[in-house]
Amino acid sequence: QVNLLQSGAALVKPGASVKLSCKASGYTFTDYYIHWVKQSHGKSLEWIGYINPNSGYTNYNEKFKSKATLTVDKSTNTAYMELSRLTSEDSATYYCTRGYFDYWGQGVMVTVSS
Amino acid sequence: DVVMTQTPPSLSVAIGQSVSISCKSSQSLVYSDGKTYLHWLLQSPGRSPKRLIYQVSNLGSGVPDRFSGTGSQKDFTLKISRVEAEDLGVYYCAQTTHFPLTFGSGTKLEIK
Numbered sequence: 213q214v215n216l217l218q219s220g221a222a223l224v225k226p227g228a229s230v231k232l233s234c235k236a237s238g239y240t241f242t243d244y245y246i247h248w249v250k251q252s253h254g255k256s257l258e259w260i261g262y263i264n265p266n267s268g269y270t271n272y273n274e275k276f277k278s279k280a281t282l283t284v285d286k287s288t289n290t291a292y293m294e295l296s297r298l299t300s301e302d303s304a305t306y307y308c309t310r311g312y313f314d315y316w317g318q319g320v321m322v323t324v325s326s
Numbered sequence: 327d328v329v330m331t332q333t334p335p336s337l338s339v340a341i342g343q344s345v346s347i348s349c350k351s352s353q354s355l356v357y358s359d360g361k362t363y364l365h366w367l368l369q370s371p372g373r374s375p376k377r378l379i380y381q382v383s384n385l386g387s388g389v390p391d392r393f394s395g396t397g398s399q400k401d402f403t404l405k406i407s408r409v410e411a412e413d414l415g416v417y418y419c420a421q422t423t424h425f426p427l428t429f430g431s432g433t434k435l436e437i438k
Contacts, residue, residue: 247427257375257418259427273426307374312422313365314386316374 214238216308216317223323224298234291234308234317241289242266244311248282248293251319252304260306263291298324328353330419332430339409340438347433349402349419356399356423363422366395366404369432370415378417379404411437 219233234246248260261272263282270282279302281294295302303324308317329352339345355362366379377386379395382402392407406413414437419430 256431257420257429259429271425275426309375312363312380313367313375313377313420314380316376319374 214310214315216310216315218306218308218317218320221321221323223325225326226299226324228298229294229296230298230322231292231294232306232308232320232322234293236289236291236310239310241284242286246282246284246291247309247313248280248291249307249309250276250304251307257307260293265291295322298322300324327426328355328421328424328428330421330428330430332417332419332433334433335431336434336436338436338438341409341411343409344405344407345409345435346406347404347417347419349397349404349430351400351402351421353424354399355402355421362398364395364397364402365420365422366393367418367420367429368413368415369418370412373415375418406435409435409437413437 215237217235222230224230242265245262247262250258259273260276260280263270265284283292305319305321307319331350333348355364362382364382367375368378369375378389378393383395394405396403414435416432416434418432
């Protein structure tokens with residue numbers, strides 16, 4: 213069965229970076245794009261960008277272009293998102309999701325605090 | 327960016343009733359291939375979103391047929407027939423026709 217397993221919650225200091233992971237299983241990793249989505253507490257969903265695991269091609273929401281970097285490791289079927297220069301505005305739950313949003317990871321809460 | 331406007335923002339229904347949620351987009355969601363990439367998601371309390379409907383009217387895997395989607399161009403509706411307790415949560419529409427991909431603001435369904 214398809215599963216997207218995300219890394220655990222992170223507490224990071226302002227100005228630091230964090231790298232989140234999303235390990236895929238149960239399907240051919242390179243057959244589906246991986247999207248990343250942000251959900252601030254109690255708010256709606258924001259699309260950050262996607263990566264094509266086969267080619268490494270990425271497409272970002274302009275709003276997150278200087279904030280997020282998406283990569284993949286095909287040898288471990290894992291997608292990554294690095295968030296840089298973190299501020300309190302980056303505190304949120306981040307999801308990875310496949311294709312046309314048919315499967316979602318469990319989400320990872322990132323808290324930015326000194 | 328394509329703005330997705332959902333109404334109502336919340337609703338409270340009794341078990342067994344039917345409800346409809348509206349989603350209107352600021353641009354047509356018909357892609358150059360002729361398909362319309364409008365999807366509906368449900369986020370149950372404390373859970374990740376789950377896709378219910380894809381491309382306007384196609385039921386997701388394992389989704390009960392109490393859920394149905396209709397619409398075209400810029401105007402879409404999700405209908406839930408015979409609401410059950412497990413249907414509570416926040417419903418989102420999402421479009422994957424235009425970049426950046428965008429979501430509606432959500433409709434919170436409560437059970438009376």
